[in-house]
Amino acid sequence: MFRTAFAGLRSYCAAALIAATCLFVGLPSVAFASCIPTQDDFAAYEADGTLEQRQAYMENLGNDSFDSNLVQSLKERQGSSNARSLRSWVPSAWASGMPLQGTAKVLAIRVAFPAEGDQPAMGFKDGDSLEALQAMFNGSAGEAPYENLNAYYTRSSYGALKFDGKAYDYTAQHCRNYYTNNVDGLFYEAVSALAKQGVDVASFDGNGDTMIDGVYIHFGGETTGWGTTWWSNERHAQNTQEIEGTGVSLGNEVLLHEPSDDSETVRTVIHETGHCLGLPDYYPYRSSSVAVSSGINTYDMMYNNVGDQCALSKWILGWIPDSAITRIKVSSDGVLVKRGNEEPQHYDGSVSEVLKSMDLNDSETGGFVAVAGDKTSCTDGKSFDIFDDDGLLSSFYLLQYDTKTANQNISQVPDGGALRVYRVQAELNDEGTDFQKANAYNPDDDKFIEALTLSNTDFHQMEQGASVTPSTTPSTNFFENLGLGFTGISLEYGQDENGQDTATVSYAASTPVDPSGFSAKLVDDSAVQCIDERELSFSMPVSYYEDPNLDPLIEFGEYPIIARLSNDGGVFRVSWSLDPTEFAPGTKADLVLPKGLFVLGRDSSGPVYSPEVRIPLTVGG
Secondary structure: OOEEOOOOOOOOOOOEOOOOOOOOOOOOOOOOOOOOOOHHHHHHHHHHOOHHHHHHHHHHHOOOOOOHHHHHHHHHHHOOOOHHHHOOOOOOOOOOOOOOOEEEEEEEEEEEEOOEOOEOOEOOOOOOOHHHHHHHHHOOOOOOOOOOHHHHHHHHOOOOEEEEEEEEEEEOOOOHHHHOOOHHHHHHHHHHHHHHOOOOHHHHOOOOOOEOOEEEEEEOOOOOOOOOOOOOEEEEOOOOOOOOOOOOEOOEEEEEOOOOOOOOHHHHHHHHHHHHOOOOOOOOOOEOOOOOOOOOOOOOHHHHOOOOOOHHHHHHOOOOOHHHEEEEEEEOOEEEEEEOOOOOEEEOOEEEEEOOEOOOOOOOOOOEEEEEEOOOEOOOOOEOOOOOOOOOOOEEEEEEEEOOOHHHOOOOOOOOOEEEEEEEEOOEOOOOOOEOOOOOOOOOOOOOEEEOOOOOOOOOOEOOOOEEOOOOOOOOOHHHOOOOOOOOEEEEEEEOOOOOEEEEEEEOOOOOOOHHHOOEEEOOOOOEOOEEEEEEEEOOOOEOOOOOOOOOEEEOOOOOEEOEEEEEOOEEEEEEEOOOOOOOOOOEEEEEEOOOOOEEEEEOOEEEEOOOEEEEEEEOO
């Protein structure tokens, strides 16, 4: 029998409300485009008690995960050599809304609202005109790479996807508040009215799936903030009945609150269109109870509305083909490399790959390098081979090389090129409808995709001459855990004799560990209090992956008491809150770190765990 000093036990992946003051710790320090909430926004929402309600609203929109149709499309492209990709198999003909290739047709509507009852009329400020709304789709709304929606996605897709759009004015039948809980009704009303006025709304179905590719409503009046109806967001239409007499129905719906004449607004249009294409947000909605999530941890259009879509997103969208991907496996036997559709080649020590830019013009496709351990274990206990047709539906490291061109011609990209290393966990769920991990909820080191922090810049690129291995921080271990996530991958960023940037990949064996030499102590070993927190230090490096069945214990009296262990970037602290009448001054106790609480390394048989450690405690006055 145990007593606990806390109301609830920890869970590594438990979702909890984010403390507003630290929600975006670690985000690149760029001015956010206004469809992304700021720290001040979240502080205000927490203060007025609406934070949880707003988070629930965003989750219900579905932008925290990939569109299931996009996942099915990816599975089809990847083939069926692995049984995991056969789950929930569907044929290729489904209604998908916005196309991924060809020309997408979007209908933009500037909607004003009349006064009604005690509700005021809501319109637009000077400059926020129909012409400015039209310019965001195929005009000159800002500076490259955000000049308009069509130019951005033509570059991002390497010419595979273009956009054509037309903007119209409409005045709603009711005040804005009337539509707050029925925004679907507003979309249906506005499009139906345009159809009755003679607008050929069926022409906005670019892929012939009987759904309008996208309807974008720029609404009048002020925003009510993130996580509410009257904010920039995307959703799938709930009302799928035909627009009378047109043969088409609603598909993707986008609301826009920013003024059309603000040059930053087109970035919001680009971001929300990413959702129409099936991509999720890569910024956090919630965080685990023990760590604050920093999203994808670098600049990205689905994170902070900056720069291009990342290489993984482009591969999922079908814009980067498998033929442009170099796959590398490392093991104690050496390195195997499969370049595009070529046969794998074996290298005895290491291999240096010349890095190809992801950022090319619309006549040539970019690519990336995917690196994995040999038969690395998936999170569902199975194993994969990155050389399989669907081998990228797995865990691996993605090397993305960027140059200052196309949609990455932005100030944040360093001159001369930059290599970013992403940790990817792209296993599908049991239903095969989505990925197991998400950036919206999972904590750092355990997300769908995240850039390793390999420099002090916000871009987090790898520095020339630097390396990342299983023993560095950050490392190439999944979960940043040597015992549970060891890959054996060693990466070094350098240049060849021709001055071309290269990534050198090799295998790094784990260093043998003798657990008998492990010890731990309190950094501050003075007398403890009944409510206290102390930092721990160890005789050797440790990794920690939370096990709900293992907790530190404080032993005194009849029963041991469960304490709490926290890990903040490798700094471990143990804390407790005890009854002062029982834990009185002069009491002798032991802090017990049970066997297996930490991972010290690994040997040929697997992880090496820590032995039990007992630290004497004395209660002070």
